[in-house]
Amino acid sequence: MIGVIALVLTDAISIGMMQQMLTNQIGADAGYIQIHRKGFQTDPSLKNSISNASTVKAAISKDAASCKTSERLRTFGLVSSAYNSSGVSIVGIVPDDEKDVTTIHKYVVKGSYLRDNPDEIIMSTSTADKLRLELGDKVVIMASRVDGSVGSEACRVVGLFETYDSGFDQTHVYIPLTTAQDMLGAPGRISEFVVNPVNPERTETVARRLEADLPAGFEVLTFKQMLPILVMQLRLYDQTIYIFYAIIAIALIFGIVNTMLMAVIERTHELGVDMAIGMSNRRIFRMILTEAFYLGIIGTAAGLAVSLAVYVPLSRSGWDLAMFSESLNSIGAGTIIYPVLKATTLINTIVIIPLAAVAGAVYPALRAVKLQPVETIRMS
Amino acid sequence: MDTEKSSSNIVRVEGVRKVYHDNGVPVDALRGINLTVSPGDFSVIAGPSGSGKTTLLNIVGTLDKPTEGKVFLDGEDIASKTRRQLADIRLRKIGFVFQAYNLNPVLSALENVEFTMMLRGVEAAERKRKGLALLEELGIGELAHKRPNEMSGGQQQRVAIARAISNDPRLVLADEPTANLDSETAVRLLELMERLNHHDGITFVFSSHDPQVIGRAHRLLILKDGQIATDKIVQ
Ligand SMILES: Nc1ncnc2c1ncn2[C@@H]1O[C@H](COP(=O)(O)OP(=O)(O)OP(=O)(O)O)[C@@H](O)[C@H]1O
Numbered sequence: 001m002i003g004v005i006a007l008v009l010t011d012a013i014s015i016g017m018m019q020q021m022l023t024n025q026i027g028a029d030a031g032y033i034q035i036h037r038k039g040f041q042t043d044p045s046l047k048n049s050i051s052n053a054s055t056v057k058a059a060i061s062k063d064a065a066s067c068k069t070s071e072r073l074r075t076f077g078l079v080s081s082a083y084n085s086s087g088v089s090i091v092g093i094v095p096d097d098e099k100d101v102t103t104i105h106k107y108v109v110k111g112s113y114l115r116d117n118p119d120e121i122i123m124s125t126s127t128a129d130k131l132r133l134e135l136g137d138k139v140v141i142m143a144s145r146v147d148g149s150v151g152s153e154a155c156r157v158v159g160l161f162e163t164y165d166s167g168f169d170q171t172h173v174y175i176p177l178t179t180a181q182d183m184l185g186a187p188g189r190i191s192e193f194v195v196n197p198v199n200p201e202r203t204e205t206v207a208r209r210l211e212a213d214l215p216a217g218f219e220v221l222t223f224k225q226m227l228p229i230l231v232m233q234l235r236l237y238d239q240t241i242y243i244f245y246a247i248i249a250i251a252l253i254f255g256i257v258n259t260m261l262m263a264v265i266e267r268t269h270e271l272g273v274d275m276a277i278g279m280s281n282r283r284i285f286r287m288i289l290t291e292a293f294y295l296g297i298i299g300t301a302a303g304l305a306v307s308l309a310v311y312v313p314l315s316r317s318g319w320d321l322a323m324f325s326e327s328l329n330s331i332g333a334g335t336i337i338y339p340v341l342k343a344t345t346l347i348n349t350i351v352i353i354p355l356a357a358v359a360g361a362v363y364p365a366l367r368a369v370k371l372q373p374v375e376t377i378r379m380s
Numbered sequence: 381m382d383t384e385k386s387s388s389n390i391v392r393v394e395g396v397r398k399v400y401h402d403n404g405v406p407v408d409a410l411r412g413i414n415l416t417v418s419p420g421d422f423s424v425i426a427g428p429s430g431s432g433k434t435t436l437l438n439i440v441g442t443l444d445k446p447t448e449g450k451v452f453l454d455g456e457d458i459a460s461k462t463r464r465q466l467a468d469i470r471l472r473k474i475g476f477v478f479q480a481y482n483l484n485p486v487l488s489a490l491e492n493v494e495f496t497m498m499l500r501g502v503e504a505a506e507r508k509r510k511g512l513a514l515l516e517e518l519g520i521g522e523l524a525h526k527r528p529n530e531m532s533g534g535q536q537q538r539v540a541i542a543r544a545i546s547n548d549p550r551l552v553l554a555d556e557p558t559a560n561l562d563s564e565t566a567v568r569l570l571e572l573m574e575r576l577n578h579h580d581g582i583t584f585v586f587s588s589h590d591p592q593v594i595g596r597a598h599r600l601l602i603l604k605d606g607q608i609a610t611d612k613i614v615q
């Protein structure tokens with residue numbers, strides 16, 4: 001029973017954590033589909049930005065009804081204050097469009113989100129701390145222009161954000177798209193288009209369609225390609241959970257071996273009498289396996305009941321792991337974990353535990369069958 | 381010794397010896413037993429403690445194997461049977477009554493009686509009907525739903541007898557069935573067994589120390605040092 005609880009809850013929490021890492025990353029920055037110029041993925045520099053944006057816009061517009069899109073121009077640059085400077089990704093966005101595809105606006109904890117004034121910038125609280133900046137302060141951003149010279153711009157800090165992922169926070173600042181294009185001498189250029197199907201299940205379909213419609217020279221990436229490590233982790237987890245099941249099953253088998261062995265030893269006398277009055281070995285064997293099976297069923301039911309009692313409220317309110325928040329933030333899961341219980345977890349539990357119980361009863365049943373009625377009756 | 385009707389013997393024991401090994405020391409529990417039991421017999425095996433009564437009954441009941449010699453039940457050599465076949469023989473042909481009653485403590489009187497019928501595959505309604513009828517016949521019908529620990533020794537032993545005869549066995553073996561009972565209860569129990577023997581023709585072989593019990597047997601076998609010293613019809 002404890003095994004069941006442990007299994008179900010750990011599984012739910014881990015899956016919840018993994019999925020959160022994924023949706024967080026998709027939500028805050030990546031989106032479900034991105035379109036770049038070919039080569040951007042390996043070398044995300046200005047030279048790999050898209051100059052013929054209208055081609056892409058035309059392709060995207062076919063799905064306008066079922067997708068949200070935004071455009072970005074991003075480059076690597078420097079943010080400097082009077083005290084310090086920091087290397088970051090400078091991301092030019094269309095604030096209203098970006099709101100539709102990512103959640104960065106929700107993470108603004110101080111000040112406001114970008115409001116379309118050309119000289120605004122938002123950055124994370126940790127970057128601001130590092131540069132000793134307050135809301136309203138001016139910063140200078142610098143980056144290479146398309147022609148190779150250095151472009152710079154003075155911006156005013158209007159908002160500070162704090163996402164679930166401290167690594168992301170330290171490396172991203174946002175400015176309006178047109179400001180970025182001006183500063184970089186790249187009018188009309190776009191590094192990436194983000195396309196979010198309203199129904200995320202359609203990600204693959206939409207991506208394939210875009211790929212077919214766009215001429216050569218573009219790459220269409222889904223989150224699975226953009227966040228390969230995370231997706232792989234999720235898949236790996238799906239596999240490792242079976243190892244976990246195996247461990248629980250083995251622990252359970254030992255538990256049952258113990259319990260049933262005790263039951264056999266305690267009932268040695270009764271079993272001996274049953275055999276003396278004509279109960280066959282086969283029947284004794286079956287009886288003990290059946291008992292273990294029922295024990296397994298009862299244990300599973302009780303374990304599931306407790307697990308669900310814990311899970312249901314937890315999945316609504318989330319589990320605040322503030323005490324481990326440092327490490328959780330650094331892996332991008334956020335501090336509040338919403339466990340996710342999958343049907344397969346339940347089904348596996350319901351199938352595996354009673355079977356393990358029966359398996360664990362085989363040895364005690366064999367022991368029972370070896371009893372000699374004469375000896376057990378003599379003991380009385 | 382004209383009890384032999386060789387064709388219809390229920391039990392035939394030929395030259396049975398039993399040697400136990402007690403910490404490596406051989407103990408001759410039975411030293412050459414020859415014996416037949418015919419249908420309708422009501423026999424007692426008497427003899428001092430350690431003379432081999434229990435050993436003999438266990439061997440006849442297929443619970444133990446002789447070191448030497450042969451045992452036939454209904455003309456069949458039990459040495460040739462598998463464990464499973466022996467369990468089936470015990471279930472269908474032999475009823476057991478033990479000194480310590482040995483009822484299942486978690487089952488009611490009726491359930492204890494039904495258990496052997498259940499093993500034989502008798503259906504529930506018939507089991508219940510017959511179980512109640514037997515308990516009634518043995519004068520403990522009102523205890524049907526009580527557990528063994530709520531009953532006196534004599535009552536428990538009646539339940540054990542009901543269980544022993546529930547499958548209509550050819551033979552009932554009882555090892556000191558009255559040893560734990562006071563003599564009045566012991567005599568009443570014996571009267572009951574006698575009645576079952578007389579009316580229903582059930583064959584009994586039991587062992588006892590108790591002179592009052594021994595005196596009621598129709599055939600007396602006295603064991604001494606693992607051998608039959610006396611075998612006579614009393615009546
Ligand atoms: N399992 C055993 N191991 C060793 N010796 C045994 C074993 N069972 C019985 N014996 C010995 O065999 C002999 C016969 O024992 P048995 O129990 O048949 O006698 P009994 O006539 O039933 O005695 P009692 O009247 O005390 O019940 C005794 O000497 C006993 O000590």
Ligand SMILES: [Mg+2]
Pocket residue numbers: 433434435555
């Ligand atoms: Mg004895």
